[in-house]
Amino acid sequence: MSEAKNSIKAGDEIPSLEKSMDQAKIDQFAGFSGDFNPIHVNEEFAKQVGLGGTIAHGAISLGYFCEMLVSFFGEDWLDHGGFSVSFIGPVRPGYKLKYRAAVTELAEDEKGGRVNLEIWCENQDGVKLIVGRAHGPLEESATG
Amino acid sequence: MVVPNLGDRKPMRYDELEIGEEFAPLEFTIPEERVKQYIEVFDDPHDWLREKDPKVPPFISSMDVIRPIFEKYGIAPGTVHAKQEVEMLKAVKPGQKLISKSRVADKYIKRERKYVVFEILTEDEDGKRINRNRFHFVLPE
Numbered sequence: 001m002s003e004a005k006n007s008i009k010a011g012d013e014i015p016s017l018e019k020s021m022d023q024a025k026i027d028q029f030a031g032f033s034g035d036f037n038p039i040h041v042n043e044e045f046a047k048q049v050g051l052g053g054t055i056a057h058g059a060i061s062l063g064y065f066c067e068m069l070v071s072f073f074g075e076d077w078l079d080h081g082g083f084s085v086s087f088i089g090p091v092r093p094g095y096k097l098k099y100r101a102a103v104t105e106l107a108e109d110e111k112g113g114r115v116n117l118e119i120w121c122e123n124q125d126g127v128k129l130i131v132g133r134a135h136g137p138l139e140e141s142a143t144g
Numbered sequence: 145m146v147v148p149n150l151g152d153r154k155p156m157r158y159d160e161l162e163i164g165e166e167f168a169p170l171e172f173t174i175p176e177e178r179v180k181q182y183i184e185v186f187d188d189p190h191d192w193l194r195e196k197d198p199k200v201p202p203f204i205s206s207m208d209v210i211r212p213i214f215e216k217y218g219i220a221p222g223t224v225h226a227k228q229e230v231e232m233l234k235a236v237k238p239g240q241k242l243i244s245k246s247r248v249a250d251k252y253i254k255r256e257r258k259y260v261v262f263e264i265l266t267e268d269e270d271g272k273r274i275n276r277n278r279f280h281f282v283l284p285e
Binding site for chain 1: 181182185186188189190199201202203206207219221222223224225226227228229230231232233234235236280284
């Protein structure tokens with residue numbers, strides 16, 4: 001578990017996660033998930049429906065958000081964590097992505113102390129593609 | 145998991161979906177092999193499958209639970225995953241028996257686009273809640 005979590009406060013960013021997206025990754029995820037919706041795997045179809053080309057499955061980014069949050073909170077996040085995100089822009093093949101999170105408040109819920117965060121994914125131009133919020137467990141020592 | 149596309153199932157139509165509609169419960173496990181596949185697809189560096197106390201990466205259990213919905217309704221080309229809410233409540237072990245129940249939780253029109261919300265609750269064999277997912281999809285015209 002990250003030692004940085006012990007002194008976290010509102011406004012802090014947790015370590016971000018950088019990933020690259022390409023069509024091979026999208027195709028690989030299509031095979032893993034069974035989701036061959038042509039907007040993800042058929043360039044011509046994606047253009048015909050006005051998307052400008054194929055776009056990545058939203059679930060790929062959700063997995064990356066999970067990786068970022070588990071890296072920071074540790075496996076306790078599996079027992080007391082969550083997120084809610086909206087996909088506001090397409091993730092396209094060729095994009096360099098950065099998954100980021102910033103603490104908004106330290107709070108309490110039925111499971112105990114928690115860290116609330118704003119989370120987002122931006123591309124290489126700093127354009128936000130996915131936005132939302134997340135939470136993870138807060139150790140008592142972090143409030144001191 | 146194979147999610148059937150429109151050619152196999154009837155399309156999901158906004159006007160025909162009813163809030164409260166329930167889908168067949170899904171009993172499933174996440175075997176170690178699927179975890180290995182996930183790790184490869186996502187290049188996940190975490191040591192999930194260590195010998196002592198292995199665990200399943202959190203997002204897998206949120207992915208597979210959508211299956212009953214797409215076994216009833218095919219994914220119409222152009223369907224877009226617009227939003228997702230996930231709450232993690234209990235870690236899962238490879239091979240652990242899980243049960244998920246899904247329903248149409250809501251549907252709404254926003255900026256002339258039609259959305260459907262599926263809520264899926266997953267529990268372990270002892271009835272302990274594992275996670276809660278809400279998937280928001282935009283349905284094509």
